[in-house]
Each structure stands twice: as C-alpha cells, then as structure tokens.
Amino acid sequence: xxxxxxxxxxxxxxxxxxxxxxxxxxxxxxxxxxxxxxxxxxxxxxxxxxxxxxxxxxxxxxxxxxxxxxxxxxxxxxxxxxxxxxxxxxxxxxxxxxxxxxxxxxxxxxxxxxxxxxxxxxxxxxxxxxxxxxxxxxxxxxxxxxxxxxxxxxxxxxxxxxxxxxxxxxxxxxxxxxxxxxxxxxxxxxxxxxxxxxxxxxxxxxxxxxxxxxxxxxxxxxxxxxxxxxxxxxxxxxxxxxxxxxxxxxxxxxxxxxxxxxxxxxxxxxxxxxxxxxxxxxxxxxxxxxxxxxxxxxxxxxxxxxxxxxxxxxxxxxxxxxxxxxxxxxxxxxxxxxxxxxxxxxxxxxxxxxxxxxxxxxxxxxxxxxxxxxxxxxxxxxxxxxxxxxxxxxxxxxxxxxxxxxxxxxxxxxxxxxxxxxxxxxxxxxxxxxxxx
Amino acid sequence: xxxxxxxxxxxxxxxxxxxxxxxxxxxxxxxxxxxxxxxxxxxxxxxxxxxxxxxxxxxxxxxxxxxxxxxxxxxxxxxxxxxxxxxxxxxxxxxxxxxxxxxxxxxxxxxxxxxxxxxxxxxxxxxxxxxxxxxxxxxxxxxxxxxxxxxxxxxxxxxxxxxxxxxxxxxxxxxxxxxxxxxxxxxxxxxxxxxxxxxxxxxxxxxxxxxxxxxxxxxxxxxxxxxxxxxxxxxxxxxxxxxxxxxxxxxxxxxxxxxxxxxxxxxxxxxxxxxxxxxxxxxxxxxxxxxxxxxxxxxxxxxxxxxxxxxxxxxxxxxxxxxxxxxxxxxxxxxxxxxxxxxxxxxxxxxxxxxxxxxxxxxxxxxxxxxxxxxxxxxxxxxxxxxxxxxxxxxxxxxxxxxxxxxxxxxxxxxxxxxxxxxxxxxxxxxxxxxxx
Numbered sequence: 035x036x037x038x039x040x041x042x043x044x045x046x047x048x049x050x051x052x053x054x055x056x057x058x059x060x061x062x063x064x065x066x067x068x069x070x071x072x073x074x075x076x077x078x079x080x081x082x083x084x085x086x087x088x089x090x091x092x093x094x095x096x097x098x099x100x101x102x103x104x105x106x107x108x109x110x111x112x113x114x115x116x117x118x119x120x121x122x123x124x125x126x127x128x129x130x131x132x133x134x135x136x137x138x139x140x141x142x143x144x145x146x147x148x149x150x151x152x153x154x155x156x157x158x159x160x161x162x163x164x165x166x167x168x169x170x171x172x173x174x175x176x177x178x179x180x181x182x183x184x185x186x187x188x189x190x191x192x193x194x195x196x197x198x199x200x201x202x203x204x205x206x207x208x209x210x211x212x213x214x215x216x217x218x219x220x221x222x223x224x225x226x227x228x229x230x231x232x233x234x235x236x237x238x239x240x241x242x243x244x245x246x247x248x249x250x251x252x253x254x255x256x257x258x259x260x261x262x263x264x265x266x267x268x269x270x271x272x273x274x275x276x277x278x279x280x281x282x283x284x285x286x287x288x289x290x291x292x293x294x295x296x297x298x299x300x301x302x303x304x305x306x307x308x309x310x311x312x313x314x315x316x317x318x319x320x321x322x323x324x325x326x327x328x329x330x331x332x333x334x335x336x337x338x339x340x341x342x343x344x345x346x347x348x349x350x351x352x353x354x355x356x357x358x359x360x361x362x363x364x365x366x367x368x369x370x371x372x373x374x375x376x377x378x379x380x381x382x383x384x385x386x387x388x389x390x391x392x393x394x395x396x397x398x399x400x401x402x403x404x405x406x407x408x409x410x411x412x413x414x415x416x417x418x419x420x421x422x423x424x425x426x427x428x429x430x431x432x433x434x435x436x437x438x439x440x441x442x443x444x445x446x447x448x449x450x451x452x453x454x455x456x457x458x459x460x461x462x463x464x465x466x467x468x469x470x471x
Numbered sequence: 472x473x474x475x476x477x478x479x480x481x482x483x484x485x486x487x488x489x490x491x492x493x494x495x496x497x498x499x500x501x502x503x504x505x506x507x508x509x510x511x512x513x514x515x516x517x518x519x520x521x522x523x524x525x526x527x528x529x530x531x532x533x534x535x536x537x538x539x540x541x542x543x544x545x546x547x548x549x550x551x552x553x554x555x556x557x558x559x560x561x562x563x564x565x566x567x568x569x570x571x572x573x574x575x576x577x578x579x580x581x582x583x584x585x586x587x588x589x590x591x592x593x594x595x596x597x598x599x600x601x602x603x604x605x606x607x608x609x610x611x612x613x614x615x616x617x618x619x620x621x622x623x624x625x626x627x628x629x630x631x632x633x634x635x636x637x638x639x640x641x642x643x644x645x646x647x648x649x650x651x652x653x654x655x656x657x658x659x660x661x662x663x664x665x666x667x668x669x670x671x672x673x674x675x676x677x678x679x680x681x682x683x684x685x686x687x688x689x690x691x692x693x694x695x696x697x698x699x700x701x702x703x704x705x706x707x708x709x710x711x712x713x714x715x716x717x718x719x720x721x722x723x724x725x726x727x728x729x730x731x732x733x734x735x736x737x738x739x740x741x742x743x744x745x746x747x748x749x750x751x752x753x754x755x756x757x758x759x760x761x762x763x764x765x766x767x768x769x770x771x772x773x774x775x776x777x778x779x780x781x782x783x784x785x786x787x788x789x790x791x792x793x794x795x796x797x798x799x800x801x802x803x804x805x806x807x808x809x810x811x812x813x814x815x816x817x818x819x820x821x822x823x824x825x826x827x828x829x830x831x832x833x834x835x836x837x838x839x840x841x842x843x844x845x846x847x848x849x850x851x852x853x854x855x856x857x858x859x860x861x862x863x864x865x866x867x868x869x870x871x872x873x874x875x876x877x878x879x880x881x882x883x884x885x886x887x888x889x890x891x892x893x894x895x896x897x898x899x900x901x902x903x904x905x906x907x908x
Contacts, residue, residue, distance in 0.1 A: 062510075062513070062526070063513050063517075063523050063524065063525075063526060064513050064514060064517040064523075065509070065510040065511060065512065065513030065514030065515070065516075065517065066510075066514065066705050067510065068505045068506060068507050068509075068510040069505065069506055069509070069510070069526075070505050072502070072505075072506070072528070073499075073502040073503075073504065073505040073506070074502060075502065076499070076500050076501050076502030077501060077502030077503065078502070079502075080500075080501040080502065086500050087500065087529070087530060087532070087535055088500075088527060088528070088529055088535065088539065089499070089500060089526075089527065089528035089529075090525060090526065090527050090528075091509070091525070091526035091527075092524070092525055092526075093524060095524070098524055098525065101546060102525060105542055109538060268498075268503050334805075336808075337802075339781070341788075342785070343781075343784050343785045343787070343788030343789075344776070344780075344781025344782065344783070344784030344785035344788070344800060344802065345781065345785040346781070347780050347781030347802040347804070348779070348780045348781035348782040348785055350780070351778075351780030351781070351804060351888075352780075352885070356804070357804065357805070360804050360805070361804060361805045361807075361808055362801065362802045362803045362804040362805055362808040362812075363781060363801075363802040363804075364799065364800075364801055364802070365774075365781065365784040365785075365799045365800040365801070365802065366799050367784070367788060367793070367794065367797050367798060367799040367800075368771075368794070368797070368798045368799055368837070368838070370798075370838055371798055371799040371836075371837050371838065374838065375799075375836055375837070399808075399812055400805070400808050400812070401805070401807055401808065401811065448789070451788075
C-alpha cells in the first residue's frame, strides 16, 4: 500500500484554495473503467500545490449531479467537473451547472462556428445534438476546445468557481494545463498564496521506503527547520520508491533553482548511504535509463527471458528510438528452447550458470554487444527444488566475463515476473555504469 | 470512451438498497494510484443488481472522513468504506465510524488473539499499533480477517449500514464476496427486492459496438417487451466489446438457467450475422481461449514478434499451465534477427511473405507444432513505405500451408502494438477452430 509521508507542512496544505473533483459518468459507478482522470488531476494539482480534499463520482442523472455539485461547493472552494460535456442525451453537466448557478443556458455562436468547422473539415454532417455543446451557462467563461468538439467552462458560483472539462483523457489534460491550472494559480495568488509551487520526482530502485527515509533524515531535519522545500516518499507499487521534492518560490525560475539545489542534496545524501539507487527523474522509467546508457556507449542489446516471458523486451520497445539499440530477444519458455537456441548446457535451468549461458546466448543469437539472461521460479509451485521468488540474472558485457546475480523476489506469480523484470534491468543499469566501453 | 447502453430498465436500477462507496486514503487524492478498488466494487455490485449512485474519495483526516461518511448516509442507504483499517497512525476509519455511530471503540479479544497468532506464525513482534486493528465500534459486527491483519466491520447506523473493508485489493475483494455481498443480498430481500440478480459477460472481438448492437436488435426487442433479462454493451478499451447478460429470478439456480438460455440466444444471434466473434465468457481472456484450443488439440505453440516486442508471449505465459503448450518465442526487433534467426529472406520485412516466414521460423526455432509471426508498423513514422497501423500476421499450422492476413490497426504506437497483439491472437483462435488436428 502507498504510504505518503511529508516533511513539515506540505506546501499544498497551506493553500486556501481547496478544489474538489467531481467525475461524471455512469460507467464510473459501474466499475467499467477505473477513474484515471481523477488520479491524473489529483497528481497535477498536488505537484502544483493545489489542495484537493474530496473526490466524487456520480452517474448521468440530473438530480444526482446537482446534489454532488452542491455537496462539493459546500465543503470546497472550487470544483472541477470532469465528463458529461459530450453531444449525447446522457451529457448533462452543462444543465446541472446552470441549475446550481441559478441561470439559463445560452447558445454561444463562436463555439457553434468552431463545431461546424470541425465537422466540415471531416466531411461529416453535424447532428443537432452537437449543437448542445455550444450551450453555456449565462455568466460563465468558455475554454475553447483544441482538437475535440467540447469546450470547457469556468463558472462563478458566489465567490467560488466550477470548472467543467471533457472526460476524454487527453482533451481533459490539455485543457487543464492550458487554461485551468493558470486560472487556479491566479486565484491562489489573489487569495494570498504567494509564488509558484512545483515538484520534481526522483525515482529509486533497490531500497525499502524506511531505509530511504533513514538515509534522508539529515535533509528532513534541515528542511523541517523552515523554508519552502519539502520531501515526500511515494511507493509506486512495482516501480520502486519515489522521492518527491516540492518547492515554493516567487517565480518559476526561482522555484526551478530551489528544486535543482535540493535534488543535488538529496542525491548526495542517498548516494552516501545507499549508493546508486536513483535511476530517473519524473517520467523516466527504468527502460529510459537503460536506453540512455546503451546509446551513450554505442552498445546494442539482446535479452533471453524465461519466467518473464517477453515482459522485459516489451518494456524496452516502448522507449522511443529503441530500434537504434535493441536487437531483440528469445523467450525460452521451454527448457529445450534454452538448450537448442541459446546454447544453455543440458541440465537444470533454474541456476546461475544457466542465467549466464542465457545472457551469452542472447547476445550471440541477436547479434548484440550486451546480453541479459533471466531464469527463475514465478510460483506458486517450486521448480527443480527451487523456491518461488528465486530469480537468477546473467549479464554479458563486451570484454569482461559474464556476471550473475541471485535475487529473492516477493509476491505472487505476476508480481515475481514484474519485479524480477525491473530488478534485472536495474542490475543491467548498474553494470553499464561500471563498464568502460 | 465507454458507452454503456442497457435495454429496458436495468435490474440494478430497481433495487431500493443504494450503496455508496467511500474510499479512504490521501494517496488517492494525490493521484498516486488510480482507485481500482472502487471500480472493482462498482462492477461487482452492478453485476449483482446492487445500485450505487455516488462514490467519494477522502484523505486520512478525521473531520473530513466523518463529513464524507455523513454525506453518504444522507443520500444513500448504505456505505462501503474502503481503506484506513491498517495499523498506522493514518488509519482512522474505525474512529470515524464510531463517532458517526455515536459510540465508543471496544477492543475485541478474539481479534487480538488472531492478530497475535498472525505475528507469531511469522516470527515477528507485534507492535502496539497493530492492537488498534482489534478496536470495534460498540454495536458493530466483525468480519474476521482471512489472511490479512485487519478485520472488516458491519456497522448499523439508524436503519442504514456502514461496511468497512481493508484497502488492500485482494483482502477487500475476498471479504466483499465472502461477507458483504451475502449481507447486501439479505438486506435487499428484506427491503422487498425479490430474488437474485446475476450477470454473465460474453467477450467479443472483431465487431464494432454498433454492428454488435444491430446483430442483437432482435433479442433486444424480445427482452424489451418484458421479463427479467437485460443486455448491456460495454466497450472495454483494447479488450473488445463485451455483452453483459443480467437476469433476475427467485433463486440462484433459476437465474443461472435464465442466463444459460439467454447466452445461447445471444450466441446464435451473433453467430448468424457476424460469425465466430465470441471468444470467452466472464474472465476468459483471448489467451485463455487460445490455451484451451491448443490443449484440446495436443498442440504446442511458438511466436515470432517484431513490433509487438514480446507482448504476445508475455500475455500467454499469464495463463495457468502455459508450460504445457507454450514453447517460447523470438523477439526479432532488428531485421537481421529476422534473417539470421528466423530464416526470413533478406529484403523488406514489413510484408505478408515476411510474416509467413516468421511464423514458420517461430515453429521451427522453438520446436512447436504451431507458429505465429507478426510484423508491421507501430508508428508514428512509416517504415519501408508502409503506413503506421499496417500489421501482417502469419500462421503456420501442421499439415497445411502457412496462412497470412493483413490488418489495419488504429491508434498511436502503443495502441497499434496492443490491438495488433490481440488481433493476431484472434486470427490464431479462428485458425485453430478451423483446423482438424
């Protein structure tokens, strides 16, 4: 489970502007999709110091949407309504906001023109339903659409505000960054919130959350004594522990300078006690870290997988430009494929020598400079007398003997495969850092 | 986006027992994790005819949890609180429920004994924090834990009910099925809800939602004229369109008979107009469908992937018992690996003949009876003058010439890879059905 602990009083807790998210859509209540929009908005707001204390989800029903909206306005300073801005009969967010505002809907001609152009450009007929997307509660401001057909809204309700954004994830995200975050920042400044808040996440692999927190106790003590920088530890499931640095300053340049300084301090403190466990910043996955090191050294890569069944290869091809360094892999699920294709000596296959042979075989078969081999027991049963969670990794780098490592990986079958894959890539990362090519 | 359309009045809308989900945890508001628990609960409840009209998420703050709980009790008939039952200082759901109930917390000795045993069995010391997990609001019933350390609760508040379950997904799911769903069913019966509601999902691949709906218009007309069975169409992102059959009857046996009958009618109607697009029921993924066919025919399987980069292989090893029929695969990301390892003739590799050669090579290299090869362009750039979204699939089955098929797959790079993988497996499914081994 995720444990979020912040040093001192997190910048986002001091803001007087508390925003509630109301996600609109019956499919959310029926569990057909997980509410990723609310998670995205929550994360963006936290990283920018905007407090959010409640989320709601409600179905496509007028009475219940207005109730949810009134509930939100009673306990929060502003609301982001996400969804229900489409053209169908079920899309009734506009009507609900107008009722709560106590105003009528007015059809906006400029938006009508945009919608008409959208359909003309596609050679399609516009339906009368689409015209509803040009309806605006009287007194609200329009956020013009950028690509989709639905504009957003900024609606004053008393001294509070209701934002409406489309439910389509990339439309919502684009509109939030372009129009809502700046509006929120302006309101926070007006409410006495000075400056800009921004965050940077350092991604680590290999230490537990408590060990990581111990290593940073010095920094925590310094930051707790006052100032505009805080640290939070975020467990991210299988992707390791993240350290989020959040800073507040007068301008964006100032806050970036603060983040740079604290990032350096955090890296130094971690490195002193735990070594090289920081593998990326913000969105940089383990695969991105691998790619950067291979490209910097002009090396190509091939992988031989067994229990992970293609997971490592499929993660790597996600990195843009992978074709410059990734040759391919062998999924040697059956033992005979290990023997016949990779040249693993006949015999037990859940062993360190087998992992080493798989690594060398991966490099040879794919014609790569670097090879990784991984074999182990995902569970729930033992294999060859070896317990579930036992994973052997082999690494073949040019000009040096093949290295091996044994890992103990917790969890069920799926977790062992996922954690085993990332652990193996982390070993590769460290080996590349140590390798002079 | 998901479009849920139901025929007639969905069974779950007529129940007088409306349950609100309140998810507790600051990490949810900060967007560190998507709220999959609420989605799971919403889906389970919908499939069993339990109405849920609102969801909330709230952080680890006493005042706000009690406010969220009171809000829920004011507008719903019952509440499921998920999370905040752990041992740390942030786990305060018990205290919040007790305050709203207007009672004290009482330490339950039977639970204390279970928790003590849990730690003894692991040779670990129990902390005083863990004792808090034995606290029960006076008047509440305990749902004993089964594996985890936190028991659940069933708490009467006036004539309403508050359920508390752990936030750990498998603990929550197990406790819901074991103890809460039966309790909800009993309440629904008491409230005049006659009978049992249950659902069955038919999973399809290859037709659009509107084509599927057209093919079932006959069934929809029959069902709309009255009765206890409804159909709903659920788009599930990349996993195809699902047809959910929901039925109500007096007993579980009766409802199962209704579901069997309607499943047969739906399959007949679909098959007449669209052919063999139903590949699984409920949780049966495309991979499970493949596995069943290979096992039934005593055939083994190997795959050669390019743009999908190991995705197909990694999906297949997820199926329990895969080692009985899955030999392995080759991820031939670089063209040379296609030539050298799979025996693809030197030349363009985004072609039908290349896919055919990859399929034959996959079977030969892995020693499998059946081989699948897939090559194509994920995008965003063209490759060898071939447009993004173009995918070629080759299938090599014993005793027949290698078959090929060209697919047009929509979406961005990641979507092309995912949809390409499932489409390729669907072609294999159909080819196996047509194959007499």
